[in-house]
Amino acid sequence: MDFAFGPEDEAFRQEARTWLAEHLPGHTARHQDDDGHPAPGRAWERELGTGGWIGLGWSPHRGTHGNRTATLTRQVVWAEEYARAGAPARLGHLGENLLAPTLLAHGDDAQCARFLPAIARGEEIWCQGYSEPGAGSDLAGVRTTATRADGGRVYRIDGQKIWTSLAHEADWCFVLARTTKGSRRHHGLSFLLVPMDQPGRVEVRPIRQLTGTSDFNEVFFDGAEARAEHLVGREGDGWRVALGLLARERGVSTLVQQIGFAAELARVVRLAVETGAAEEPAVRDQLVRQWAELQVMRWNALRTLGAADTPGAPSVAKLLWGGWHQRLGELAMRVRGAPAALGPDPWSADSPYRLDTLQRLFLFSRADTIYGGSDEIQRNIIAERVLGLPKEART
Template sequence: MDFAFGAEDEDFRAEARRWLEAHPAGEGGRAWERKLGADGWIGLGWGSGGYGNRTATLTQQVVWAEEYARAGAPGRTGHIGEKLLAPTLLAYGDEEQKDRFLPAVARGEELWCQGYSEPGAGSDLAALRTRAERDGRGHRVSGHKIWTSLAHEADWCFVLARTEAGTRRHHGLSFLLVPMDQPGRIEVRPIRQMTGTSEFNEVFFDGAKAPHVVGGEGNGWRVAMGLLAVERGVSTLVQQIGFEAELGRVLRLAVESGAVTDPVLRDALVRQWAELRVMRWNALRTLGDAGDAGAPSVAKLLWGRWHQRLGELAMAVRGAAGATGPGEWSPGAYALDDLQRMFLFSRADTIYGGSDEIQRTIIAERVLGLPKEPM
C-alpha cells in the first residue's frame, strides 16, 4: 500500500510552510482565527459550495494539518466550528443555516462549542436530560451540560436536547443551535482540572433561546452521530504529529538522563515509537472510508491507551524528579512542565470522546454483529 503524497500535495505543503513561517502566531485566539480565515486556511475540506475559502483534496488537508502541527502553531479556538459544526451543516443543514453560519466560521469571526455531555450522560449520550420546548419559531432550552470545551469563549453552541416529551433514549432528540450571549439564560462555569488549566466548562441553560434546528425536529440522534463520525478523520493525523513531538521529548530526556540504558525502559520506548507508526498507517488507510463503521472506534482505542502509556513513560524516565515542579514551590503555586501536564491530562484519554468500553461496544455491535446488551 502506497502512503506517499503526490507532487501537487508537496507543492501545497511548500505553500503552507511558507505561509506559516511568514505569520508568527503568538498566543492564537480570535485574532489568529481571523488571520487564518483572511488568507483562506479555514474550511479546506468544505468543497466548492462557496461557503469556505480555498478548496483542498483530502491529502492536502492532511498536509496542511501536518505542517500546522510541525510549525508549533497554537491550538485552534475555531476548530469546533470548522471541523464539527461545518461538516454537520453541509450534510444536514438547510440553505439558510449554511448561508448564516458557514461564512462567519470561514472568516474566523464566530467561535462554537459543543453541548453534548451531561452529568450522568457522557459516554451514554442517549441518557441526556436537557430538554427544549417550542417557543414561536424556535425552542427554549433548559438543562445542564458539562465538559464543554471553550464554552467561556464561544459565540454559539450546538446542543443535543430532548424536544419530544415522554420519549426515551435515542428518540425525540433535536440538534439545536444556541447563541451563548444570553445573560440570565446561560451560565458558564469553568472546571479547574488537576493540571491547573480550565478549558472545560459546565453550562447551565435556563430557558435559553434556540432559533435553529438542524436536520429537522426529532432527528437529533442521526445528526449527532453524523457529527461524531467526522470528528475523527484528518484530526487523528494532526493529533499524531503532537504525539510524535511528545515522544521525541521523552526520548531526548531518556538519553540525557541515562535512563535509556535501562533495558525495560528502552524496550517500552521502542514499542511506543513502533506503535505510533502503525497508528499513522492505520489512519491513512482508513482516511475518507465512510463505510468503515468501526474505524473511528479502533483509532480511539489505539491512541487513548498509547498516550497514557507515554505519560507513564515520561514520569518513569524522570524518576523522582517527575513528582516535583520545574521551579521553586510556594503556597498556592501549582507549576507543571509540559510532560507533567501531559501525564495528568492523559489520565482522561480513555474516557473523554467516548470511553474505551463504549468504543468496544460499538465495534462488537456494528462491526462484528454481536447481539446488543439488554437495556
C-alpha cells in the same frame, strides 16, 4: 494502500510552509502561553481565515462560503505543516471540522449561508453541547429539554451540559436536547444551534483540572432560546445528526494530533537518554513500543481517510490513541524518576502551582480513555455495529 504525495501536493506544502513561516512568528510575538509557545486566540483564527486556510475539507457541492477547498492529500499536507510549525491549538476546530460538515450534510441552505462564512472567516467560535452529568459517553441518556414557545418561533432550552470544551470562548453551541416529552434513549432528540450570549439564560462555569487549567466547562441553560429555523434536520431526528457529527470527529485532524504525539515521544526519548533511563531494558522496550504503535496509528489514519466508508474506524482510532497517550504520560514520569513529583521551585512560598510540559502530559492524559467516548463505549460500538454481537443489556 498507496498514499503518495504528488508534485502538486508538494507545491501546496511549500505554500503552506511559507505562509506559516511568515505569519506565525508575528502571532507568537504577540500571544504566548506560559511556556512561550503560540497561544490560541481569535486573532489567529481571523488570520487563518484571511489566508484561506479554514474549511479546506468542506464539500463544495452546497456552494462556496468564503473558503477554499483542497483534495484529501492536500488537507493532510496542511495538517502536517501546521503541526510541524508548532502553531497553536485551534479555537475554531469544532466549528470548522464538526459543525460545518454536519450543516453541509444535514442543514438547509439558509443555515449554511448564515454560519459557514463566519466560520471560514474565523469570526465565530463554537462549542459542543452533548455530554451531561449521567449522560457522558452514553449520549442517549440526554435529559436537557427544548420546548417550542412564542408561537413555535423559538425553542426554550433547560438543562445542564458538562465537559464542554471552549464554552468560555464560544459564540454558539450546537446542542443535543430532548424535544419530545416522555421520550427515551435516542428517540425524541433534536439538534439545535444556540447562541451563548444570553445573560441569565446561559451560564458557563469553568472546571478546574488536575493540571491547574480550565479547558472544560459546565454549561447551564435556564430558558435559553434557539430560533426554530436553527433546528438542524427534522425535530426528533437529532440522534442521526449527532451520530453523523461524531463520525467526522476523527478525520484529518487526527494526523495533527499524531504529529504532536511524535514531538512528545521525542521529548521523552531525549530525557531517557539524558537521565540514563534508556539503559534499562524495560524502559528501552517501552520506548520502542510507543514508537511502533505511533506508526501503526498513522497508517491506520491514512488507510481510513482513503476509504469511502470504514465502519467502526472512529472508535478504533480513539481506542488506539487514548491508551497510547496515557502510557506515554506514565513513561515520561518513570523516565524522570523522583523529581517528577516536584515543581520548578517547590520550596518557594511565592511560586504558584505550575507544571512543566511532561507533568501536564501525565496528568491530562489520565482522562484520555474517558473523554470523547470512553473505552468501554468504543468497544461496545465496535462489538455491536461492526461485529454484530448482541447489544449490552440496559436497565
